[in-house]
Amino acid sequence: DNKYNPQVHKEVYEQIKGNVLALAQTLGSPTTAAILPDLKASNIVAAPASWTSAWAFEDVIIESGANYCIESMNTLDYAVDKYKTKSVMAVHYAGDYGDDAAAGAKIGAEKLGLTFSHLKTDAGADKQAGAIAEIVTKKPDLVILTTGPTETATIVGGAAARGFTGRFIGTSPTWNPGLNASPAAAALAALYEQSAPWNSWTTNSAGHEAMRKALPSVTPNEGYTSGWVWSYPLKAALQKAAANKDLTRAGLLAAVRSLESVDYEGMLPAGAGNFKAGAPGQVKVTAFYKPDKAGATGVAQVKDLTVGPTASAYKLDGPCYSKL
Template sequence: MKRIAALILVAAVSLTACRGGDTTTDAGGIKTDIGVTKEPCKDAIDKAKGCIYLGIISDLTEGPFKALAVPITDAQKAFWKRVNTAGGIGGYEVDVTTYIRDNKYNPQVHKEVYDQIKGNILALAQTLGSPTTAAILADMKASNIVAAPAAWTSAYAFEDVIIESGANYCIESMNAMDYAADKYKPKSVLSIHYAGDYGDDAAAGAKIAAEKLGMTFSHLKTDSGADKQAGAIAEIIAKKPDLVLVTTGPTELATIVGQAAARGFTGRFIGTSPTWNPALNASAAAPALAALYEQSAPWNNWATNTPGHEAMRKALPGVTPSDGYTSGWVWSYPLKAALAKAAANKDLTRAGLLAAVKSLESVDYEGMLPATAGNYKAGAAGQLKMTAFYKPDKTAPTGGVMVQDLKVGKTAEAYKLEGPCFAKL
């Protein structure tokens, strides 16, 4: 019986090792382990190539960011199809469709679906949300799973497994404060925001900037849902700040701006990048948004004239323009660069991909961002600090027209990121 038990144990360990991914070397001399197969992808263009499987975990059905998340995901499908059409990477094509999962913007659900797919993927082409990604970060680090986030928290500057693009929420808010200081000369600012890495990070950036700019700062956390904004609206009416920074979802933004304006508030609003959706131009809050609101952004919108933007539009014919598409496309460039470098290094294992990420000093974003935005080797010191600003416009493809191009404000330029900003709130 002891011998039988021992044999069963050995077999179980062996099976676990197989699921975990034994390291092998392909015909081209490239090492692989988990999420890379010699068999072609399901929808392969070239059946002679193997397959790299990437996962996507997004807010696809019922969370506050589904209107952005669906186009983000569709853009990433189109991005990797373009990569495959151009010949793939290192003798492989890339599959981002087999392991798409919905997180419903719920950290517990995010962790559950991540656990379902992590044994089958090399990396994550998308992990949407700051609090949701936080739920899997420890395991990602333990498993060497690299991920492109659909989020901008400043904590990512200190995580090697996260390959972020664009200014983080903290820097974005600093730039918003400098922009407002130059244009409107506010003396007081109120930050209305979700709790967690998303909202707290933006609020912390506003707080840091307010201290530098001599403004009075206050903040209020609010929950998701149009019916839960009474406290936020009351705070605005009571305090009458010159500037309100909103870091929520689009539904909450419309309720806050629309109802505050209806009660006589005439101060300015600036929304952190995920708050906007062009459908708001057709909402009851549209007149208030047109009069009082501007939108910060980590890159320029759908209609911009760069090779990357043009490639994106060509790859997504017939869609209703959305900057969800722009975001999904931009976020994909660093992972493409890391995969190409890992393949050139003859190491497409998870550890090999992470090593490639940590050695990247630049990424070709095809003009959508400067190449230096992909300096992951520099860590927090390599963070991009540029932000653009838009105002609502019903005639614009994605509902907004530029009022300031990508620029670094004085506060952000002088700020040294030494840890996640939200810790300072």
């Protein structure tokens, strides 16, 4: 357990690194950043449980799904098309999770001619008064949230209680099925949607079906979906390294660098996982969901995986959060 603490993450990594070929999962972006120098020095390939755009520029990191920056651009295209959005506010944690999404919203707003503002907020339900006040005062058409579920419920519920009627769209970590039973449930049902880098638990794809078959007795949870998706690049790299008869750390990294695609069994589009191409090979699709108490994971799809024109045209030339 890394306790989502970069120092703890580094300590437990040091305890196991001598016994592993690769890391099947490293949870969080600031935590993974804490071990990144050693991953690179040791040629240890790692699959991140995070979506910062910084990973597009690190060979040892085998990320899956659109990064937060691209996801925000897709959110803006979706909102402009569906809600005729003209102004957007990003409310977000500090750091490369929140800042990456906010930077994507800023870049996208500039391209689309939208009014943009952003506000950093701290974690904790008791620390959202400033965010709620800013939203209610500025009245943006759209608020892009990059927080946790607790803050999402507090912000959406609090803003709605004060008469705010704009839209909220939160990145995937803003949602938890328990929010459907929270005091903010009615406000969330009326005002909130979730953006996501892949489709949910019940989706009809070969990968989703294999996942559900492997987990017949669990309560459906998108953590399982994400964990399953994140495993495909490492599987592909291991198969390639084995075929090359070089299951060393250097051999596995060489296999990663040679991958032009990864078979995600339909959980991501064909062509995803082009690690050979580097940043230009990044997948850019996003899906959108709304709260639904009848849904297996508390949500229902409102738009399938798609890439909007803003993200499609954007050339990733460095981590987005540096442009906020």
